[in-house]
Amino acid sequence: MWLMVASVPLLPAVLMVSSRFRVKVSSLCHRALAWALRLVRGKVCVRSIHAFVFSNCTHGKADSVLETFDLYAGTHPSFCISPQTAEAVDEVVRRVRPSRVLELGMHCGYTSVRLLRLLPPAGRLITVEQDPLTAELGEEIILVSGFKHTQFQVLTSSSAEAIQTLHSHLEPDKETSAGLDLVLMDHDP
Incomplete structure (x- = not known):
């Protein structure tokens, strides 16, 4: 007083x-x-976004998961990319038509889902997240979106460590070269 x-x-x-x-x-x-x-955000946001998306989306539908993320981001603070940035990323993916993508910085899995839905059926996403809890929750969101473990891999390490060991995660096949077609850095360096 x-x-x-x-x-x-x-x-x-x-x-x-x-x-x-x-x-x-x-x-x-x-x-x-x-x-x-x-x-x-680092401690609270991941759990609250995960809970909101998990309980409000239509499981097995990537577009529903993305719409639910957007709904959450419109009413709560979040690190999800803006709709304009998301459209720009989609346009790049459509133009490049990658089959192997590396995403550095997974956070809640929003961009991972956006990327996976535009990859060809044999495409593969390798996504990197440093925080184990965030990686686990992001992986669950990807699975809820309807994607299978054969389509993506989550590496729990820093981006620098993941890049150093990346060659062991790239399996050469007959259809594509052993390299990456697209790299997206979704965090500050």
Whole structure:
């Protein structure tokens, strides 16, 4: 109570400073909010997104899973890519027509599902996630979307470690070369 009484005389000064330096103050507030969300999201976001998608989507339908992700992202803070970025990624995948894709940074599995639904039936996605819990929940979302383990592989390691051991995860077959057709880095370096 005493803190509120002590802060009332400062209110006009705070309002004057905030109106005079509105852009700088809003930028500072935006950065503080982004920092707080990054701090909270890593521990809470993955479980809440997983629970929401798992309980609200139509199992076995990748498009339903993606729509449910978008619904969640529209009402909650999340690291899922924006609809514009998602469309751009889809366009690149359609143009390149890859059969082997490496995704660095799986998070909740949103981009993994987007990629898998555009790959050919014999296509394969290798996705990398550093956090074991996030990797497990993301893998479950991919399976709920209707994809099989033969279509994807989740590597639980840092991107740098995964790249060093990548050759052991690429199985050459008769239809494709032993390399990758597309690499997507879905996290900050």
